[in-house]
Amino acid sequence: MEAMRAVVFDAYGTLFDVQDAVAAVCDRRFPGYGKALGELWRRKQLEYTWLCSLMGQYRDFWRLTEDALAYALKALGLNAAPDARRELLEAYRTPPPYPEVSRALEAMVGKTLAILSNGTAEMLRAAVANAGLAGRFAAVISADEARVYKPHPDVYARVLTRLGVAKEDVLFVTANAWDAAGAKQFGFRVCWLNRFGMPFDEGLAVPDRVVERLDQLF
Amino acid sequence: MEAMRAVVFDAYGTLFDVQDAVAAVCDRRFPGYGKALGELWRRKQLEYTWLCSLMGQYRDFWRLTEDALAYALKALGLNAAPDARRELLEAYRTPPPYPEVSRALEAMVGKTLAILSNGTAEMLRAAVANAGLAGRFAAVISADEARVYKPHPDVYARVLTRLGVAKEDVLFVTANAWDAAGAKQFGFRVCWLNRFGMPFDEGLAVPDRVVERLDQLF
Missing domain, CATH: 3.40.50.1000 (HAD superfamily/HAD-like)
Known part of the structure; x- marks a missing residue:
C-alpha cells in the first residue's frame, strides 16, 4: 500500500x-423519524443510481437525491414544507x-x-x-x-x-x-x-x- | 388493456x-427476527442482482439468493445450521x-x-x-x-x-x-x-x- x-x-x-449528520437534521425536522428517514433516503438514493444505470437513463445525483427524499417522505407519511426540504437537501450538499x-x-x-x-x-x-x-x-x-x-x-x-x-x-x-x-x-x-x-x-x-x-x- | x-x-x-411466507419461515427458525431477516434477505438479493449486473459479473439467482441469506444472517448476528439454511432457501423455491x-x-x-x-x-x-x-x-x-x-x-x-x-x-x-x-x-x-x-x-x-x-x- x-x-x-x-x-x-x-x-x-x-x-x-451522511449518516449521523443527515439523521440529525432529519430528526430535528421530524422528531423520532431521523434514523428511519435518513436510512430510507440513503437507500433509495443508491437504488435510483443502480436502477437508472441499468435502464440506461442517466439523471444527475442531485436530482436522484431530491427524488429519493421525496419518496422517503411519502413512504413514511411525512409532509415537508419547501424550507424543510431545502434544509434536508443541504445536509447532502455540505x-x-x-x-x-x-x-x-x-x-x-x-x-x-x-x-x-x-x-x-x-x-x-x-x-x-x-x-x-x-x-x-x-x-x-x-x-x-x-x-x-x-x-x-x-x-x-x-x-x-x-x-x-x-x-x-x-x-x-x-x-x-x-x-x-x-x-x-x-x-x-x-x-x-x-x-x-x-x-x-x-x-x-x-x-x-x-x-x-x-x-x-x- | x-x-x-x-x-x-x-x-x-x-x-x-415471498414476503409473508418467507417471513413466517424466518420467524419459525428465528423467533422475533422473521420480519427483519425476511426484509434484509430480499433487499440484499435485489441489490446483488443490480450490483452484479452493473459490474458485468453474472451469477445466477439461486446463488445470489444464497449469498443474500448468508449476508442477512451475519448482519443480524444469527447462526443458521445447514438444515435451517435449507429450509429458509426452500421458501424461495416453493x-x-x-x-x-x-x-x-x-x-x-x-x-x-x-x-x-x-x-x-x-x-x-x-x-x-x-x-x-x-x-x-x-x-x-x-x-x-x-x-x-x-x-x-x-x-x-x-x-x-x-x-x-x-x-x-x-x-x-x-x-x-x-x-x-x-x-x-x-x-x-x-x-x-x-x-x-x-x-x-x-x-x-x-x-x-x-x-x-x-x-x-x-
Missing part, C-alpha cells in the same frame, strides 16, 4: 458523514467530514490524492469547501462525467483518464462495500473502510485491506 | 408470496401463490400468458408446479437467458424473442415498482400491482395502470 502513487477516495460515507479526515490526508503528503464520487461536481465542490479541504485533491471526479453510476466500470475508468495513471498505481478507498467490490473488480487495489463493523457483502470481489478509520491507512 | 395479446407476469411478489392468482389467470383465457423473472429456470419450474399452475403459461422466461438482471433492457427483450410478439402486444404485470419502471422504459404496456399501498418510485417511468390485486386486471 505504501508504494501506491495515487490514493482515490469515495466521498459520501467515506470522507463525509455534510461534515469525519473527524480524522484532515489529519489522515496530511499523512499522505507526496501522493496524488483524488475523489471519485457519484455526486455532481457542484455537490462535491460544496462538500470539499465546507470541510476546509479545498486544494488537497489533484482531482475531484464525478460519475457525471461517465453518465452512469458506480459500480459500472466506466466510472472507475475516469480516474485513469483524469489522473493519467495505470490501474496498478491506484489505491481506492471507500466505506461502501459494494463500491469496494466494484473498484476491485475494475482492477484497483482497494481498501474498505469498515467504519461500523459490518459484514462484507457475500460473493462480490473482496478488497485487499480493511481499516476502521482513515488514519489507519498509512 | 383488453386488447393486449400477451400478458407477462413477474414472479416473486407478483404471483408468489413460495405459495397469492390467493387470487389461479382465479385471475382463468379469467385471461384466450390470451398468451407468460412469466418473466430473475429466478432461474429451476426455481421458476418448482414454484409454478408447487402452486398448481403448470400448463398455464406459454413460456416461463428466466433472466438467466440474458445473463443480466432486470431492469436491464436485454431481460425484457427475451419476451419478444420467446413469444414472437412485438412490444406493443405485451402487457407486463409486476408488483415491483422498479420492475414496472424498467418494463415501461423498455416499451411494454405496464400494470403495477400495488399490493401494499406503497408510493411509486420518484422520477422513474410511470406505469399505465395500477391495481391492488391480480383479479382486478380484466
Whole structure:
C-alpha cells in the first residue's frame, strides 16, 4: 500500500458523514423519524443510481437525491414544507467530514490524492469547501462525467483518464462495500473502510485491506 | 388493456408470496427476527442482482439468493445450521401463490400468458408446479437467458424473442415498482400491482395502470 502513487477516495460515507449528520437534521425536522428517514433516503438514493444505470437513463445525483427524499417522505407519511426540504437537501450538499479526515490526508503528503464520487461536481465542490479541504485533491471526479453510476466500470475508468495513471498505481478507498467490490473488480487495489463493523457483502470481489478509520491507512 | 395479446407476469411478489411466507419461515427458525431477516434477505438479493449486473459479473439467482441469506444472517448476528439454511432457501423455491392468482389467470383465457423473472429456470419450474399452475403459461422466461438482471433492457427483450410478439402486444404485470419502471422504459404496456399501498418510485417511468390485486386486471 505504501508504494501506491495515487490514493482515490469515495466521498459520501467515506470522507463525509451522511449518516449521523443527515439523521440529525432529519430528526430535528421530524422528531423520532431521523434514523428511519435518513436510512430510507440513503437507500433509495443508491437504488435510483443502480436502477437508472441499468435502464440506461442517466439523471444527475442531485436530482436522484431530491427524488429519493421525496419518496422517503411519502413512504413514511411525512409532509415537508419547501424550507424543510431545502434544509434536508443541504445536509447532502455540505455534510461534515469525519473527524480524522484532515489529519489522515496530511499523512499522505507526496501522493496524488483524488475523489471519485457519484455526486455532481457542484455537490462535491460544496462538500470539499465546507470541510476546509479545498486544494488537497489533484482531482475531484464525478460519475457525471461517465453518465452512469458506480459500480459500472466506466466510472472507475475516469480516474485513469483524469489522473493519467495505470490501474496498478491506484489505491481506492471507500466505506461502501459494494463500491469496494466494484473498484476491485475494475482492477484497483482497494481498501474498505469498515467504519461500523459490518459484514462484507457475500460473493462480490473482496478488497485487499480493511481499516476502521482513515488514519489507519498509512 | 383488453386488447393486449400477451400478458407477462413477474414472479416473486407478483404471483408468489415471498414476503409473508418467507417471513413466517424466518420467524419459525428465528423467533422475533422473521420480519427483519425476511426484509434484509430480499433487499440484499435485489441489490446483488443490480450490483452484479452493473459490474458485468453474472451469477445466477439461486446463488445470489444464497449469498443474500448468508449476508442477512451475519448482519443480524444469527447462526443458521445447514438444515435451517435449507429450509429458509426452500421458501424461495416453493413460495405459495397469492390467493387470487389461479382465479385471475382463468379469467385471461384466450390470451398468451407468460412469466418473466430473475429466478432461474429451476426455481421458476418448482414454484409454478408447487402452486398448481403448470400448463398455464406459454413460456416461463428466466433472466438467466440474458445473463443480466432486470431492469436491464436485454431481460425484457427475451419476451419478444420467446413469444414472437412485438412490444406493443405485451402487457407486463409486476408488483415491483422498479420492475414496472424498467418494463415501461423498455416499451411494454405496464400494470403495477400495488399490493401494499406503497408510493411509486420518484422520477422513474410511470406505469399505465395500477391495481391492488391480480383479479382486478380484466
